[in-house]
Amino acid sequence: MALEIIETCVNCWACEPLCPSSAIYEARPHFRIDAAKCTECDGDYAEAQCAGICPIEGAILDAKGLAVNPPGSLTGIPPERMQAVMAEIRAR
Amino acid sequence: MQEKDIANTAGGGCSQGSCGSNAEQMSHLPDAVREKVFNHPCYSEEAHHHYARMHVAVAPACNIQCHYCNRKYDCANESRPGVVSELLTPEQAEKKVLAVAANIPQMTVLGVAGPGDPLANPERTLATFRGLAEKAPDIKLCLSTNGLALPDHVDEIAALNVDHVTITINCVDPEVGAKIYPWIFWNNRRVRGVKAAQILIERQQKGLEMLVERGVLVKVNSVMIPGVNDEHLKEVSRIVKAKGAFLHNVMPLIAEPEHGTFYGVMGQRSPSQAELQALQDECAGDMNMMRHCRQCRADAVGLLGEDRGDEFTLDKIDQMEIDYAAAMAKRKAVHQAIEADRDAQRAAKARAAAGETLVPITALKRSAPKPAVAEQTRPVLMAVATAGQGVVNQHFGHAKEFLVYEASPAGVRFIGVRKADNYCEGGDTCGDGETKWDDILKALAGCEVMLCSRIGIGPWETLEQHGIRPDNEHAMEPIEDAVAAVYREMQQRGKLDDPAHSMPVSA
Ligand code: SF4
Numbered sequence: 349m350a351l352e353i354i355e356t357c358v359n360c361w362a363c364e365p366l367c368p369s370s371a372i373y374e375a376r377p378h379f380r381i382d383a384a385k386c387t388e389c390d391g392d393y394a395e396a397q398c399a400g401i402c403p404i405e406g407a408i409l410d411a412k413g414l415a416v417n418p419p420g421s422l423t424g425i426p427p428e429r430m431q432a433v434m435a436e437i438r439a440r
Numbered sequence: 441m442q443e444k445d446i447a448n449t450a451g452g453g454c455s456q457g458s459c460g461s462n463a464e465q466m467s468h469l470p471d472a473v474r475e476k477v478f479n480h481p482c483y484s485e486e487a488h489h490h491y492a493r494m495h496v497a498v499a500p501a502c503n504i505q506c507h508y509c510n511r512k513y514d515c516a517n518e519s520r521p522g523v524v525s526e527l528l529t530p531e532q533a534e535k536k537v538l539a540v541a542a543n544i545p546q547m548t549v550l551g552v553a554g555p556g557d558p559l560a561n562p563e564r565t566l567a568t569f570r571g572l573a574e575k576a577p578d579i580k581l582c583l584s585t586n587g588l589a590l591p592d593h594v595d596e597i598a599a600l601n602v603d604h605v606t607i608t609i610n611c612v613d614p615e616v617g618a619k620i621y622p623w624i625f626w627n628n629r630r631v632r633g634v635k636a637a638q639i640l641i642e643r644q645q646k647g648l649e650m651l652v653e654r655g656v657l658v659k660v661n662s663v664m665i666p667g668v669n670d671e672h673l674k675e676v677s678r679i680v681k682a683k684g685a686f687l688h689n690v691m692p693l694i695a696e697p698e699h700g701t702f703y704g705v706m707g708q709r710s711p712s713q714a715e716l717q718a719l720q721d722e723c724a725g726d727m728n729m730m731r732h733c734r735q736c737r738a739d740a741v742g743l744l745g746e747d748r749g750d751e752f753t754l755d756k757i758d759q760m761e762i763d764y765a766a767a768m769a770k771r772k773a774v775h776q777a778i779e780a781d782r783d784a785q786r787a788a789k790a791r792a793a794a795g796e797t798l799v800p801i802t803a804l805k806r807s808a809p810k811p812a813v814a815e816q817t818r819p820v821l822m823a824v825a826t827a828g829q830g831v832v833n834q835h836f837g838h839a840k841e842f843l844v845y846e847a848s849p850a851g852v853r854f855i856g857v858r859k860a861d862n863y864c865e866g867g868d869t870c871g872d873g874e875t876k877w878d879d880i881l882k883a884l885a886g887c888e889v890m891l892c893s894r895i896g897i898g899p900w901e902t903l904e905q906h907g908i909r910p911d912n913e914h915a916m917e918p919i920e921d922a923v924a925a926v927y928r929e930m931q932q933r934g935k936l937d938d939p940a941h942s943m944p945v946s947a
């Protein structure tokens with residue numbers, strides 16, 4: 349059982365110092381979680397610390413491969429609204 | 441971020457009681473505070489013409505989310521951490537600061553402001569400060585924070601002689617806060633809504649009180665968000681002032697859909713220049729307002745409004761040999777020359793105010809007899825293109841921002857800085873050509889005159905078509921004298937009897 353950081357990570361360093369298992373490390377092009385070390389914070393915290401502070405929706409996946417912070421969950425922007433606005437900007 | 445001999449300057453830089461930090465406003469501050477801020481370019485409207493500041497991007501992480509921030513992009517107030525801004529280690533930051541200080545002796549202030557929250561990265565920020573406090577004691581240190589982690593670090597901040605801390609406080613009411621902050625990370629959890637705002641507000645207020653108790657100077661920044669906290673900021677201003685913040689800086693929200701921020705995407709509008717000015721006036725009272733703030737990037741280097749960061753990239757710094765002892769001696773000489781220059785400018789002003797010289801408008805100042813005709817003439821806003829030193833010395837085409845002054849029979853007062861490059865450095869979503877003119881005209885809204893050192897024929901005509909009269913006849917003159925001279929010309933030519941013919945201040 350482990351979480352995974354994917355390419356949308358912006359390398360902000362917020363998660364790294366919080367990990368109770370020292371599973372997170374700086375890497376290129378983005379931070380990574382050592383799956384062998386990650387405990388999902390079980391026994392240490394009620395909430396996975398990396399996913400709790402990460403500001404980027406979708407950057408951290410759970411063991412099933414699902415975004416811990418799905419679109420809209422952190423910014424409060426409804427995903428449909430985001431898509432509509434982005435489409436409008438591209439059409440300019 | 442803000443003047444020596446402040447108390448003895450007759451009228452200071454501005455002749456009315458509500459601008460950046462003029463003589464009257466600084467006079468309520470204890471001597472020790474004034475000593476701290478007199479050569480701080482961000483805190484003193486007058487000093488910012490002479491001194492420079494720099495920021496180093498050592499603090500990438502953040503512990504809260506604000507609706508005006510998008511952690512993915514490098515735009516407006518923030519930089520994409522570790523990607524666009526050159527994220528520095530404390531050692532690299534120290535070397536960069538020493539290199540800049542040796543090459544730009546006017547640099548007196550080092551700030552850590554991000555790109556995240558400096559105190560969400562306390563080790564990196566404090567290590568940078570520790571190194572510099574030891575190696576470059578002539579550089580002032582300051583930091584900006586959202587305040588969440590502030591109470592935990594106040595003692596070390598005070599011990600490190602960090603004399604300026606900026607706290608961004610957008611509200612004192614959690615209900616308002618919940619519309620600005622979607623979440624905070626607190627006690628190992630992501631906390632949302634009113635609860636999150638309540639914790640953040642308590643921590644900000646506690647941090648403010650603790651800093652003031654320890655004699656650390658506190659400035660408060662607020663982002664004006666129309667319909668969300670605009671009215672509320674008047675209360676914020678009263679409270680932070682009562683608690684001892686020495687300056688309150690109200691900045692406009694910057695929100696465009698392409699920034700990808702909550703406010704940008706949801707269509708929250710930014711305030712107009714007129715709304716911002718009105719709120720700044722209202723919040724001012726006898727409190728210092730900071731109208732020359734440029735909302736610098738986290739890794740900005742240079743005089744306010746300019747960025748020389750490209751000259752000090754890591755690979756370039758690596759090639760530099762820095763003898764800081766020699767640099768410090770040179771810096772001292774440069775600072776003395778600047779002070780002599782400022783003293784001379786102030787003395788000239790004082791003489792003018794006393795009616796000894798022919799500096800215009802000063803004849804109209806309250807201490808001097810006022811010509812009857814002057815009593816009735818209306819105030820006029822004028823924009824000035826300047827590259828520093830407090831004089832009209834910039835080509836219109838090079839101006840990325842304008843300083844706006846109001847001239848009236850009461851004198852000349854500084855109103856604020858207006859950016860004309862619309863916060864973007866380029867890229868597909870950022871305009872050029874026509875959009876650039878849009879930005880310039882927006883920045884010049886309400887101004888009837890634009891003073892610069894030089895200007896091309898085409899731009900001259902465009903400005904005239906929009907009711908803004910370009911003026912390059914006061915090149916290299918001190919700004920306030922030039923503005924006063926233009927105002928007097930307008931008075932003499934009867935231009936002030938008519939109502940303003942310029943385009944109205946945009947809503
Ligand atoms: S879930 Fe917990 S243990 Fe796993 S990487 Fe994130 S912070 Fe570390």
Ligand code: SF4
Pocket residue numbers: 353356357358359360361362363364379398401402403404407408
């Ligand atoms: S907090 Fe998120 S964005 Fe920041 S480094 Fe960790 S995974 Fe990447």
